[in-house]
Amino acid sequence: MDNDFRGFGRGVGPLQPPRQETDVTSAVAVAPAACVSPVSSLAHFGFLTLPNFSMIAFSSAVEVLRMANYVGRADHYKWSIYSLDGAPAHASNGIAVRPTQALDYDNLPDVMIVCGGIRIRDVVDEGARDTLAALAERGLPLGGICTGAYALMSSGLLDGYRCTVHWENLSALHSEFPRVGFADELFVVDRDRLTCTGGTAPLDLMLNLVGMRFGQQLAAQVSEQFILERIRSSTDTQPIPVDARVGFSRAELIEVVRLMEANIEEPLSLEELARLVRLSQRHLQRMFKVYLNVSPTHYYLTLRLKRARDLLRTTDASIARVTTVCGFHSPCHFSKAYRAQFGHAPSYERRLPGR
Numbered sequence: 286m287d288n289d290f291r292g293f294g295r296g297v298g299p300l301q302p303p304r305q306e307t308d309v310t311s312a313v314a315v316a317p318a319a320c321v322s323p324v325s326s327l328a329h330f331g332f333l334t335l336p337n338f339s340m341i342a343f344s345s346a347v348e349v350l351r352m353a354n355y356v357g358r359a360d361h362y363k364w365s366i367y368s369l370d371g372a373p374a375h376a377s378n379g380i381a382v383r384p385t386q387a388l389d390y391d392n393l394p395d396v397m398i399v400c401g402g403i404r405i406r407d408v409v410d411e412g413a414r415d416t417l418a419a420l421a422e423r424g425l426p427l428g429g430i431c432t433g434a435y436a437l438m439s440s441g442l443l444d445g446y447r448c449t450v451h452w453e454n455l456s457a458l459h460s461e462f463p464r465v466g467f468a469d470e471l472f473v474v475d476r477d478r479l480t481c482t483g484g485t486a487p488l489d490l491m492l493n494l495v496g497m498r499f500g501q502q503l504a505a506q507v508s509e510q511f512i513l514e515r516i517r518s519s520t521d522t523q524p525i526p527v528d529a530r531v532g533f534s535r536a537e538l539i540e541v542v543r544l545m546e547a548n549i550e551e552p553l554s555l556e557e558l559a560r561l562v563r564l565s566q567r568h569l570q571r572m573f574k575v576y577l578n579v580s581p582t583h584y585y586l587t588l589r590l591k592r593a594r595d596l597l598r599t600t601d602a603s604i605a606r607v608t609t610v611c612g613f614h615s616p617c618h619f620s621k622a623y624r625a626q627f628g629h630a631p632s633y634e635r636r637l638p639g640r
Contacts, residue, residue: 323426323476323477324396324426324474324477324479324494324497325494325497325498326497326498327395327396327426327494327498328361328362328363328395328498329362329363329364329365329394329395329396330346330350330362330363330364330365330394330395330396330398331364331365331366331367331393331394331395331396331397331398332346332347332364332365332366332367332397332398332400333367333368333369333397333398333399333400333416333433334366334367334368334374334376334382334384334400335368335369335374335399335400335401335402335405335408335409335413335433335436336374336375336402336404336407336408337375337376337377337402337403337404337405337408338374338376338377338400338401338402338431338433339376339377339400339401339402339403339430339431339432339483339484340376340377340378340380341483341484341485342400342402342430342431342481342483342484342485342486342487343376343382343400343430343487345484345485345486345487345488345491346398346400346430346481346487346488346490346491347364348488348511349487349488349491349492349495349507350362350364350491352507352510352511353495353499353503353507355510356503356506356507356510357499357503361498361499363394364394365385365386365394366382366383366384366385366386367384367385367386367387367388367397368384369408369412369413369416371384371387371388372384376402377402377403388416390419390420390423393420393423393425394425395425395426396425396426396427396428396479397420397425397426397427397428398427398428398429398430398433398479399417399427399428399429399430399433399434399436399437400430400431400433401429401430401431401432401433401434401435401436402431402432403432405432405433405435405436406435409435409436409439409440413436413440414436414439414440417436417437417440417442418440418442421440421442424477426477426478426479427442427477427478427479428478428479428480428481429448429479429480429481430480430481430483430486430487430490431451431481431482431483431484432450432451432454432483433480434448434449434450434480434481435450435454435458437478437480438458438461438462438465442478443462443465443478443480444462444464444465445464445466446465446466446475446476446478447466447467447468447473447475448465448466448467448468448473448475448478448480449467449468449469449470449471449472449473449480449481449482449523450467450480450482451482451483451484451523452469452482452523452524452525452526455467455469455525469522469523469525470519470520470521470522470523471486471489471490471517471519471521471522471523472486472487472489472490472493472519473519474490474519482523486517486523488508488511488513489516489517489518489521492504492507492508492516493516493518493519495507496516504516514599515598515599520627522591527539527542527543535572535576537562537563537564537569537572538572538573538576538577540561540562541558541561541562541569541581542584544558544561544562545558545584545585545588546588549588549589549592549610549611549612550609550610550611550612551612552585552589552612555569555570555581555582558581569581586622586626587626589611589612589613590611590622590623590626590627592611593607593608593611593613593619593623593631594623594627594634596610596611597631597634597635598634604616604631604632604635607631619631
């Protein structure tokens with residue numbers, strides 16, 4: 286992932302409203318979102334291409350719209366491409382993309398997606414912020430893919446919202462924008478804002494939007510054209526290395542998390558973890574609270590539950606087997622913990638469309 290902030294089965298999952306629990310990446314308070322998102326019926330997408338934008342993120346988003354029209358045999362979607370100055374914008378791979386039309390505040394799309402890439406700080410100047418502010422003043426839903434979210438943040442347009450960015454950017458942006466609620470999901474839809482981590486994650490974001498508007502069958506048909514094993518949902522998280530979460534200087538904490546990840550089937554006790562890294566249990570608990578905003582026990586449980594969800598979604602292992610290999614000795618305890626974490630029973634994962 287280029288940036289400037291160094292510091293097995295197919296199924297379409299439903300787009301979920303933002304979760305109410307505290308994210309491990311941010312403890313900022315955000316406003317609750319309505320269950321029905323204002324972006325659920327978007328038909329005309331605008332893409333504001335900034336200099337050095339990521340071509341893979343941009344094309345992943347646009348191609349879903351094109352394929353939805355092709356598979357659906359109808360003009361379900363329209364898209365327009367813009368640039369800040371009306372001139373072609375060069376992607377980070379050197380390919381120039383020409384705007385399809387000039388920015389006209391009296392003739393706007395249903396949503397404007399800011400497409401960022403490398404050296405984003407150099408291109409988000411006062412003029413760019415003024416443009417985004419003008420769009421927001423008109424009540425236009427806004428989004429950011431790749432580092433496009435930075436343009437929204439620096440304009441104050443993500444204050445009080447949940448959002449996501451590529452894991453390499455988390456540490457620096459988290460400290461720079463304390464009013465933004467950072468999450469570790471692949472994409473986040475919070476009211477009239479949508480953000481995406483970049484890479485191929487825009488495929489999943491746009492496929493979920495297709496599913497919201499036209500149903501999961503069309504979304505699944507589009508995903509089949511792209512040879513996707515499954516459509517990741519808004520509850521899927523990006524694999525964030527622990528050192529990116531807490532910083533490279535917290536060697537003991539990083540080692541504890543790695544021990545947890547290596548001991549899922551037979552979980553280590555808090556006493557064993559502390560002994561292995563030569564810390565007191567109290568010190569270990571304090572580190573988790575300060576840097577991850579959760580207790581070691583809760584963090585470990587979440588790791589095991591996420592492993593269980595991955596197995597349920599991508600293998601045919603029985604729920605009983607998944608229960609055992611993820612360190613749960615009681616099916617009742619596993620089911621209760623799973624429901625508390627994800628809002629539904631483990632068997633739900635086996636009922637995903639296209640599974």
